[in-house]
Amino acid sequence: MAAQKTPSFDPLTLEVVDLIGTVVARYHEEYEEAAAEHALTGAQARLLSLLSLEPLPMRRLAQKLKCEPSNVTGIVDRLEARGLAERRPDPSDRRVKLAAVTEEGRAVARSLRLSLRFAREPLAGLSREERMSLRGLLSRMLDAS
Numbered sequence: 001m002a003a004q005k006t007p008s009f010d011p012l013t014l015e016v017v018d019l020i021g022t023v024v025a026r027y028h029e030e031y032e033e034a035a036a037e038h039a040l041t042g043a044q045a046r047l048l049s050l051l052s053l054e055p056l057p058m059r060r061l062a063q064k065l066k067c068e069p070s071n072v073t074g075i076v077d078r079l080e081a082r083g084l085a086e087r088r089p090d091p092s093d094r095r096v097k098l099a100a101v102t103e104e105g106r107a108v109a110r111s112l113r114l115s116l117r118f119a120r121e122p123l124a125g126l127s128r129e130e131r132m133s134l135r136g137l138l139s140r141m142l143d144a145s
Helices: 011-037 042-053 058-065 069-081 103-115 117-124 128-144
Strands: 085-090 093-101
Touching: 011 042, 011 103, 011 117, 042 058, 042 069, 042 085, 042 093, 042 103, 058 069, 058 093, 069 085, 093 103
Parallel strands: none
Antiparallel strands: 085 093
């Protein structure tokens, strides 16, 4: 039986992986700080941001957040108690409940997005072509995985 060979990575690849990890860590750190400024947990803020795009069934929210549906139920309960989200029947299947953002929740989600300086300011320093190139490269990385 042949021994499996561990793939070796060149120094450039390792440096890029480290940089991506640093970017992700800084983004999450700033996201948690922005959420706290609105008296939200990071999970509540992420769910609110998702709902600001469209109402979603609880099961789909759990998939997007990579957690159990029962966790989503608790998060939605807390957002609902603050008037930031609501439950409504799905027009295509009234047995299914959709979580949806309220107007106040939409305003909080917008404020959260605007407060994420780390994600926005360095990108503003890149030209449109550089941002488009970065978007393309990141999309290719995600498509390959």
